[in-house]
Amino acid sequence: MSLTPEDATRHAEKMARIKAARAKMMAGKTGEKGLIIVHTGPGKGKSSSGFGMVLRCIAHGMPCAVVQFIKGAWDTGERRLLTTHFAGLCQFYAMGEGFTWETQDKARDIAAAKAGWVKAKALILDERIRLVLLDEINIALRYGYLDADEVVEFLLTQKPAMTHVVLTGRNAPPGLIEAADLVSEIAAVKHPFKEGIKAQKGVEF
Known part of the structure; x- marks a missing residue:
């Protein structure tokens, strides 16, 4: 033309x-300010987006940290990359025990979530850390393993002014969405799982 x-x-x-x-x-x-960022919704890409932000911080030489609330011993690509190549800039804690249908032990799941939140609070309060990713914390909030009001109050009243906190997972509670500075809801338009395609290395993990 x-x-x-x-x-x-x-x-x-x-x-x-x-x-x-x-x-x-x-x-x-x-x-400028430290943001409370929520990635939620039924679509794929919430954790992927959070880890993309972690990599941006690393590229800028900004210390960051990850606390995973559901994924435990999984050998994911992001965990392998960050712990192997960027341990000096990114602390990584896989505190989860797996999905609830895998553990089948509610008390154990609650204990794991609470331990993850204790670690998360310590990392957030460390003002040297510029971004903390709380991966899949919304699932722990949804099932009541953590008190959503307590999490929101901590973020609003104790988070250092310039620290970014990213919270991922489906079904973010209304109070967290209200408190957040940035909320992205990822829709589920199409997914290969429905066509019998399993989770694949490099795409899902």
């Missing part, structure tokens, strides 16, 4: 207007 000179001129003028409007909008965005 070839553009006429008139088309090219109109396009350039339109882009110039957009650029000017964008610059005006960005001029007023000068603040």
